Amino acid sequence: MVYAIVRAGGRQEKVAVGDLVTLDRLPGDAGSTIELPALLLVDGDKVTSAAQELANVTVTAEVLGDLRGPKISIQKFKNKTGYKKRQGFRADLTRVKITSIA
Structure with a gap:
């Protein structure tokens, strides 16, 4: 079993060939290829x-497309002052498929 730990979008992900991984938004259109920096490689x-x-070591991935994460509701409230605040947030994400670890 060959897998690698890569840095992507401020986080570390464990990937193997054929895995579908959702990362923070990466530049590139659907169908393009990107290389991710490897931090650790395990080969047997x-x-x-x-x-x-x-x-x-090169970890190559194919961009499948962009998507958005689930909506996160942010509410702030302070008692007896009339202060209320509502916000929403949806993360911009990219779905990639790991094509090779060489």
Whole structure:
């Protein structure tokens, strides 16, 4: 089993070939390919974490499309002052498919 830990959008994701991953919005249109920086590579019993060896590792992903996350409701209220505030938020996300780890 080969998998890698990659940095994407301020977070770290565990990915393997063929996985569908939802990340923070990335530049690129649907069908384009992107490369994600690897932080750790596991190939069976061999674990690679040295920066010099990881410089040779490429994790390639295909952009499937953009989407938006679920709506988050934000409400603030202070008692006896008449202060009320309502906000909503939906995260911009990108869906990618991992095509190769080489």
